[in-house]
Amino acid sequence: MRLKRMSASNFCQHRELTVEFPPGITGILGPNGVGKSNAIKAVRFALIGDSGNAGTKVDDLNWQAAAAGESGAVELVFEQSGTEGKIKRFVNNARASLKFGEIKANSVSAVNRHMGTILGIPERTLKDIVFVMQGAIESILFERPADRAKKFQGLFGTESAERLRDFLLQEVNKLPTADVDERVERLQKELDVDVDPPLRELTKKQASVAAALKGFDRDAREAVIAKFETAVQIGQQLTELNERIIMLTTNVTPEVAHVAELQQQADDAEKETSQLTSRADEARAKLSNLDAARRAHETYEQLRGEAEKLEDVLRQPVPMSPGIDREKLEAGFEALHSMKVTLEPKRSFVETFKGGQGTVQCPTCLQDVHEADQLAAQFEAEVAQKTTEFAAVDQQLREGSSALVEYERDVELDCARKDTARERLQSVHGTLSTLGVTTYDGAEAGALQIVVDDFSGKLMVLKNVRDELSRLQVELARKKSECRTLEERQCSLREQLQDRPTADQYKRAKDGLEMVASAEAELGNIEGQLYQLRNRRGAILKELELLKQQTEKTEAVKKYKDLCERARTLFHRDCLPLTVTRAFLASLNVKIQEYLTLFGAPFSCQIKDDLTVSCNFPGGGEQSAERLSGGQRVVLGIAFRFAVYQLFAADLGFMVLDEPTAFLDDDRVQSVVEVMQSVRRYVHQTGMQLIVVTHEVELVAAFDHTVRL
Ligand SMILES: Nc1ncnc2c1ncn2[C@@H]1O[C@H](COP(=O)(O)OP(=O)(O)O)[C@@H](O)[C@H]1O
Numbered sequence: 001m002r003l004k005r006m007s008a009s010n011f012c013q014h015r016e017l018t019v020e021f022p023p024g025i026t027g028i029l030g031p032n033g034v035g036k037s038n039a040i041k042a043v044r045f046a047l048i049g050d051s052g053n054a055g056t057k058v059d060d061l062n063w064q065a066a067a068a069g070e071s072g073a074v075e076l077v078f079e080q081s082g083t084e085g086k087i088k089r090f091v092n093n094a095r096a097s098l099k100f101g102e103i104k105a106n107s108v109s110a111v112n113r114h115m116g117t118i119l120g121i122p123e124r125t126l127k128d129i130v131f132v133m134q135g136a137i138e139s140i141l142f143e144r145p146a147d148r149a150k151k152f153q154g155l156f157g158t159e160s161a162e163r164l165r166d167f168l169l170q171e172v173n174k175l176p177t178a179d180v181d182e183r184v185e186r187l188q189k190e191l192d193v194d195v196d197p198p199l200r201e202l203t204k205k206q207a208s209v210a211a212a213l214k215g216f217d218r219d220a221r222e223a224v225i226a227k228f229e230t231a232v233q234i235g236q237q238l239t240e241l242n243e244r245i246i247m248l249t250t251n252v253t254p255e256v257a258h259v260a261e262l263q264q265q266a267d268d269a270e271k272e273t274s275q276l277t278s279r280a281d282e283a284r285a286k287l288s289n290l291d292a293a294r295r296a297h298e299t300y301e302q303l304r305g306e307a308e309k310l311e312d313v314l315r316q317p318v319p320m321s322p323g324i325d326r327e328k329l330e331a332g333f334e335a336l337h338s339m340k341v342t343l344e345p346k347r348s349f350v351e352t353f354k355g356g357q358g359t360v361q362c363p364t365c366l367q368d369v370h371e372a373d374q375l376a377a378q379f380e381a382e383v384a385q386k387t388t389e390f391a392a393v394d395q396q397l398r399e400g401s402s403a404l405v406e407y408e409r410d411v412e413l414d415c416a417r418k419d420t421a422r423e424r425l426q427s428v429h430g431t432l433s434t435l436g437v438t439t440y441d442g443a444e445a446g447a448l449q450i451v452v453d454d455f456s457g458k459l460m461v462l463k464n465v466r467d468e469l470s471r472l473q474v475e476l477a478r479k480k481s482e483c484r485t486l487e488e489r490q491c492s493l494r495e496q497l498q499d500r501p502t503a504d505q506y507k508r509a510k511d512g513l514e515m516v517a518s519a520e521a522e523l524g525n526i527e528g529q530l531y532q533l534r535n536r537r538g539a540i541l542k543e544l545e546l547l548k549q550q551t552e553k554t555e556a557v558k559k560y561k562d563l564c565e566r567a568r569t570l571f572h573r574d575c576l577p578l579t580v581t582r583a584f585l586a587s588l589n590v591k592i593q594e595y596l597t598l599f600g601a602p603f604s605c606q607i608k609d610d611l612t613v614s615c616n617f618p619g620g621g622e623q624s625a626e627r628l629s630g631g632q633r634v635v636l637g638i639a640f641r642f643a644v645y646q647l648f649a650a651d652l653g654f655m656v657l658d659e660p661t662a663f664l665d666d667d668r669v670q671s672v673v674e675v676m677q678s679v680r681r682y683v684h685q686t687g688m689q690l691i692v693v694t695h696e697v698e699l700v701a702a703f704d705h706t707v708r709l
């Protein structure tokens with residue numbers, strides 16, 4: 001594969017970045033942190049869609065300042081076997097597309113599937129050998145021996161043999177060990193002794209009982225039995241009917257006699273009552289007359305009493321006169337009034353002149369008086385005295401007046417009461433004179449009432465006798481009709497009794513059925529036992545089948561176990577992994593040597609079976625790689641990187657060298673510059689594509705094309 005152009009947007013710190021990859025060495029140059037490695041990461045993301053760092057999510061590749069919902073994307077144009085391809089992935093890994101010749105894919109999974117085929121090397125090789133930081137791969141050579149072994153295992157893939165061995169051990173431990181044979185023997189014995197022989201015997205017995213039951217006419221026998229039993233029931237019913245009829249007819253005689261007796265009683269009572277009727281009517285008429293007389297007598301007595309009370313009222317004395325003459329009383333009032341009037345001039349004089357001086361005319365004598373206030377004082381005394389006197393007279397007159405009013409009212413009331421009494425008395429006397437003096441004979445009324453009551457009693461007796469008579473007659477009629485119905489039923493039952501089976505026929509039918517029932521019960525019992533035995537047989541056969549399968553499985557398991565054991569031995573660290581490691585190491589050592597020669601290194605190198613790395617210098621002397629100088633280490637590191645690439649990933653066609661000069665001081669950098677010239681020649685010779693990422697400006701001379709970031 002050859003990379004042609006990578007365009008990234010919103011990827012890590014790159015808003016927009018396009019890197020062209022012409023043939024030969026492309027150098028990506030720039031200060032630390034500018035985004036060189038991230039540009040390579042973008043290529044890697046386009047190819048396999050991963051984040052490039054353990055513990056980093058793909059999402060983290062999105063430019064941190066990108067707007068929400070805006071996803072970074074990488075587009076990579078490449079060429080594979082003369083066909084151009086274009087792959088585009090979005091950082092949120094929601095979408096991806098690929099176009100490669102005829103192939104077109106538009107989903108992440110489809111793109112991944114196709115890319116796996118197009119790349120042609122395992123994804124893991126791509127990660128561990130092509131895109132790995134140079135420092136990380138170099139370190140394998142200079143690690144502590146124990147860690148080195150692990151890294152070589154990873155590189156050579158022998159770690160999977162180790163894992164496989166552990167897995168096989170677990171599997172072997174899980175395999176079942178079954179004691180099948182003993183169970184098979186036990187089940188077979190049960191089948192041969194307890195199941196099959198009784199099954200055969202019972203089947204035979206079942207056939208013989210079934211044959212005996214064949215041809216037995218059950219219906220005919222059941223019919224005989226049913227008929228016989230019905231006849232017995234009918235016989236019972238007939239006996240009951242007979243008893244009932246006898247009871248109805250024998251009890252009827254006294255009842256008939258009783259009816260006749262009652263009839264006689266009813267006739268007698270009727271005769272007697274008809275004789276008594278006129279006497280009773282007469283007594284009732286008299287009684288009603290007597291009743292009227294009693295009521296008139298009671299009215300008369302009431303009115304008499306009332307008349308006496310009214311006469312008492314009339315006899316009451318008239319009210320006593322107070323001895324006051326109305327005319328005199330009114331004249332007194334008038335005289336008092338005129339005296340009060342005569343006093344008025346003096347009173348007004350007092351009001352006007354009280355405390356006054358000078359001469360005034362006297363209102364009574366009409367003479368001039370010189371000392372008005374004296375006269376006023378005199379008049380005042382006089383007015384006061386007269387007023388007291390007038391008040392006493394006025395009081396007396398008023399008392400007399402009210403006594404007179406009371407008297408007149410009493411007289412009026414008395415007159416009215418006596419007038420009413422007189423009027424009522426007159427009307428009472430009128431009524432009394434029309435009633436005349438009435439008398440009432442209670443004894444006669446009593447005698448008459450007895451006659452009437454006696455008659456009513458007799459009528460009641462007659463009614464009772466008649467009621468009883470009609471009740472008995474109805475009862476007798478009911479009994480007769482019942483007797484008739486019963487007799488009819490007897491006739492129909494007797495008809496049913498014709499052609500009844502004999503007791504002997506009945507007994508034979510019954511015995512036959514009993515015999516069949518016991519045969520059937522036996523058959524049922526046999527069938528039950530057969531059912532159980534067959535079930536058990538089925539279960540045993542099933543279990544035997546299972547055990548047989550299990551035996552087969554156990555055989556397979558045994559083989560599998562054997563295989564596992566052998567595979568485990570094979571995969572043991574001392575066996576297959578060692579073989580593989582040795583084989584890889586042989587090839588790797590040849591390759592390393594080739595590159596060291598290519599780079600003009602003054603030493604050779606060999607990785608031994610125990611994974612120690614030893615270097616040989618021409619003047620003799622062997623030393624371990626850790627002892628090499630910084631510059632020599634870089635040369636060995638690059639040779640090792642190319643050797644590994646050649647061994648495992650040469651088919652890919654391109655390689656990335658990220659920071660080959662990391663942690664080197666200047667003179668050592670110089671040795672890298674020199675090596676890179678050899679690398680350049682090699683790259684041009686082989687046609688492989690190399691991308692070098694570096695912050696070291698001096699390496700630019702070795703690049704065919706430089707991208708500055
Ligand atoms: N998603 C991202 N958005 C913005 N910057 C990022 C993002 N991921 C990594 N970076 C920045 O990239 C820088 C490292 O870039 P890198 O390519 O490794 O540098 P160098 O050029 O030394 O190889 C870090 O400083 C980090 O802040």
Ligand SMILES: [Mg+2]
Nearest residue numbers: 036037038659
């Ligand atoms: Mg870097």
